[in-house]
Amino acid sequence: MTTPITVLDRLLEISELFQKDMARAFDGTPLTAARIRLLWELQHSGPSTQHALATSLGVSPRNITGLVDALEAGGYVTRSPHPSDRRATIVALAASAQQMMREMQREHAELSTDLLGAVDAADRAALERGVDAIAARLRELIAADEARRAERIEVGA
Amino acid sequence: MTTPITVLDRLLEISELFQKDMARAFDGTPLTAARIRLLWELQHSGPSTQHALATSLGVSPRNITGLVDALEAGGYVTRSPHPSDRRATIVALAASAQQMMREMQREHAELSTDLLGAVDAADRAALERGVDAIAARLRELIAADEARRAERIEVGA
DNA sequence: GGTAATGATGTAGTACCATCATGATATGAC
DNA sequence: GTCATATCATGATGGTACTACATCATTACC
Incomplete structure (x- = not known):
């Protein structure tokens, strides 16, 4: 009944190690998961309104x-007025944060x-394919679960 | 200069998907990451004192x-007196939590x-080896980083 | 020009994780 | 028996991540 160590276990371990590493990397800074997510989004989409x-x-x-x-207090981000809509403010990565x-x-x-x-050179191609396949399958499973959940809310209660 | 999607990116994505899935799975329960970690530890090491x-x-x-x-309030865990040390309380998984x-x-x-x-059947063995190797390397890197950090504290300041 | 939607923020509140300081009780060494 | 130490509990604090509701300026609609 002892479960063998599976690929999934390894992936979960890797996931944990990443988290641990991230947490330590940003220890001592005011950066937290939610804030880093915002920085990431900014880098990805460029300057954005808060609403966006x-x-x-x-x-x-x-x-x-x-x-x-x-x-902003930490100097990672700047607020500036929207050029045409005076209600909106535009958030952008500060130069230092861009550097970071x-x-x-x-x-x-x-x-x-x-x-x-x-990784053994001979295994790399297969590894890449395998990891891609797993990511894709996982996305699929989660999307399906989300759809099921949404439907339940739609219909029920 | 656009970075190609690497294995690391995929692994990070998988890591994120896991987290998202977990969060959703325990949505609506009083279980949070810290509490689940405790449950996990309990299942892993059996009934323990709080100090442990x-x-x-x-x-x-x-x-x-x-x-x-x-x-305890959620019924996941029970507190009972330590048989020989009356200071200590022993925390154990409740039956329902064991089931869970x-x-x-x-x-x-x-x-x-x-x-x-x-994953393609032909790729599985290589995938397994590759993921193992990556996990091992990651552990190594983190251990090295930890050692470096510990030394710095030892010596400096 | 009047009304409704929009964007950001102030206020207030919930929940969580984590710490330190303090105190009660039990243990174990002397 | 006394006293340092260990185990746990409580109270106080601080920080983060969220929310809902109300407010105010601005903009868009007709």
Whole structure:
């Protein structure tokens, strides 16, 4: 009845290790998961209104205000007026944060090659295919679950 | 200069998907990451004193009291007196929680075979080797980083 | 030009995780 | 028996992540 160590176990372990590493990397800074997510979104989509951030991150606009407050106080982000809509404010990565994100990406790439280097050269192609397949399947499963859940809400209660 | 999608990216994505899935799975219950970690530890090491839990989870005893309070209120865990040391209380998984954890492991195993099923049969062995190698390398890197950090504290400041 | 929607924020509140300081009780060494 | 130590509990604090509701300026609609 003892379960063998499966690929899934390894993936979960890797997931945990990543989290641990992230947490330690940002220890001592005011950066937290939610704030980093916002920075990531900014780097990904460029300067955005707070409303846009709220939508893409799936949280309330009020929450964005708080997150941006903290990031602005830390110098990671700047607020500037929207050129045509005087209600809106535009949030953008500060220069230092852009630098930091670039650095993160560099480290990310380094880590990537390092980890891949630990894999037997003959296994790499198969590994890549396998990991892709697993990610795809996982996305599929989650999407299906989400759909089921949405339907239940639609119909029930 | 556009970075290609690497294995690391996929692994990070998988990591995120796992987290998302977990969060949704326990939505509506009083279970949170910290509490689940405690349940996991209990299942892994069996009934334990709070002090033991504090040590193995690396948090303050006070924090354990709070976590156990919540889990006890939810019926996931029981407190009973230590047979020989009347200071200590022993925390154990309640029967229903044991059932739940077994169920989780079953689902875990199912998911594992499901995901592996999405991988081309010819790639599976290589995938397994590759994922193992990556996990090992990651452990190594983190251990090295931890050692470096510990030394710095030892020496500096 | 009046009314309704929009964008950000102030206020207030919930819940969680984590800490330290303090105190009660039990243990174990002397 | 006394006293340091260990185990746990409580209270107080602080920080984060969210929410809902109300407010105010601005913009869009007719």
